[in-house]
Amino acid sequence: MTDRGEAVRRRDEAWRHAVAPLDEIVRKRPELAGWHDHLQRTGLVRRLAPQVEDATVLLAELARAITGLPAEPQPIGRFAERVLGSAHALDQGRPLTTLLFRAAVEIGGVGEGRGAAWDRAVWASVGLVRDELSSTALTLNLSADTGAGTGGMLAAMPGEPALLTLRQLVRDPPRWNLRGTVVSVCENSVVVAEAADRLGAGSGPLVCTAGQPGAAVMTVLRGLAEAGATLRHHGDFDWGGLRIANLLVAALPIAPWRYDAATYLRWVGRDGEGTPLRGTPVEAAWDRALAQEMTRIGRSVEEERVVDELVSDLRGR
Numbered sequence: 077m078t079d080r081g082e083a084v085r086r087r088d089e090a091w092r093h094a095v096a097p098l099d100e101i102v103r104k105r106p107e108l109a110g111w112h113d114h115l116q117r118t119g120l121v122r123r124l125a126p127q128v129e130d131a132t133v134l135l136a137e138l139a140r141a142i143t144g145l146p147a148e149p150q151p152i153g154r155f156a157e158r159v160l161g162s163a164h165a166l167d168q169g170r171p172l173t174t175l176l177f178r179a180a181v182e183i184g185g186v187g188e189g190r191g192a193a194w195d196r197a198v199w200a201s202v203g204l205v206r207d208e209l210s211s212t213a214l215t216l217n218l219s220a221d222t223g224a225g226t227g228g229m230l231a232a233m234p235g236e237p238a239l240l241t242l243r244q245l246v247r248d249p250p251r252w253n254l255r256g257t258v259v260s261v262c263e264n265s266v267v268v269a270e271a272a273d274r275l276g277a278g279s280g281p282l283v284c285t286a287g288q289p290g291a292a293v294m295t296v297l298r299g300l301a302e303a304g305a306t307l308r309h310h311g312d313f314d315w316g317g318l319r320i321a322n323l324l325v326a327a328l329p330i331a332p333w334r335y336d337a338a339t340y341l342r343w344v345g346r347d348g349e350g351t352p353l354r355g356t357p358v359e360a361a362w363d364r365a366l367a368q369e370m371t372r373i374g375r376s377v378e379e380e381r382v383v384d385e386l387v388s389d390l391r392g393r
Contacts, residue, residue, distance in 0.1 A: 087128065094132040095121070097139035108142070111182045115175070124171035134171055141166075141176050145183050146323075147203035149211070149242065149291030155204055166204075180204075185319040186288050187355075200290030211242040213292040214284040216268050217277065218259070218300075220250035227251060235276030237268050242292040245299075255304030259283060260333055260390060261297065263311035263320060264379045271390050280390040285311075288320055294327065301329055308333035310386060313340045313370060313377035315355040325361045334385060337365035343377045350375035 102112045115121055125131035137160055144159045157163040166173045177198060181188070184201025196210050205211045215238050220227035225248035230238055259281045262268065271279040283300075285293050301307060307330040311317035324330050344350055353374050360366040370376075379386070 090128045091131070094128055094135055097135050101139050101142055105142075105183075108179060108182055111179050114178070120175070124174065134175070137165070137172055138175050138179075141172070142179050142183075145180065145202040145204075149203050149205065149295050152199060152204040152206055184288060185316070185323075187316065197288060197290070201288045203291060203294070205242060205291045209241050209243055211290045211292040212286075213240045213245070213290075213296045214238075214265055214268055214286060215240060215296065216272055216282040217279050218250075218252065218281050218283070218296075219254055219257075220252050225250075235272060235279070237272050240292060240296065242290075242295060245292055245295045249299065252300055252303035252305065254281060254300060257281060257305050259300050259305045259307055260386075261285065261307060261309040261324070261330065262379060262386065263287065263317060266380050267310075267383055267386055270383050270387050274387055275391055278391065279387075281305075282390065285320060285324075287316075289324065297324070297328055297330075307331070310335045310379065310382075312379050313344070313366075314353060315358050315370075317379075318358050318360050318367065318370075322358065322361050332362050334382065334389070335366075336363045337369045339382075340366060340369055340377060343382055344373055344375055350377050350381075352376070 098112060098115070102108050121131055121135065125134045141156075141159055144155065147155055152166050153163040156165040160166070160172075166176065177195075180198050180202045184198055186194070186198050186201045189197070196206055199206060200211055215230075216236075217234065218230055218238070220230055222228050222231040226240065226244045227250045230250065257280075261283050263285050265284050265286060268282055268284045271282055283293065283296055289297070297307060307328060309321055309324055309330050310333040311321050313335075321332070321335065353370060353376050357367060357371055
């Protein structure tokens, strides 16, 4: 005789044991609550791993991977081998990769999208890159020891924007000679273009995150900080911009650059323009009043609107 009630109880208990690592992760990382709810609501885990034994292994690996994110910039295969024991554990199409990718969307704060470029941006937002050529850093007038490699390339084009790949930065890392120099960090490439057009070689050194900073950008910024440069950052006055800045503040010794409540109020009050703020509000780690004022007024100020002021700050540095 089969006790069906007992069999159901044992199965339910096995599933509770299988998902326990994720429950623990969410208790520690509340930003993943929505992701966790989505998994429960859609039954995605059971579709990817119908047998509880397989799900137990899958979710234990998923919890280990999430605990390692965000990571120092590195190829995704290297991360997989170090954390999961196999360089192919996060190959495309695997159930573990599918589940971790959705978690990375929340951790990195990139937002929803689609396509290969968005996929790369999501992985890069948590420090993982599919290849060393797709992750790049847009720079202007960074100074490094000259030679035949990356430093020589930068020296050969003063006043011109330079796009550095993660491959260059890892295989031939520049030796920055910017100790004591202010290096400005912007969010949008228009600031780099305007500084190059108006100031050329007379512009202070500049790095663009191009939105969410990827592995190449973080490699450049960490290298500059270690070399003794002084970093300052400006971004869009919207919730995405604040998330980017919070990430930088948590990872680097970096100060705000005209990126506070007073500057926001000065610009948003000039003409009443600006698009409505959308998305989930977030506190600014460096200025508690900034998010309060943005919430009260409900409008964004994009970096393009303040570009004249930013370029003026770069003159003669």
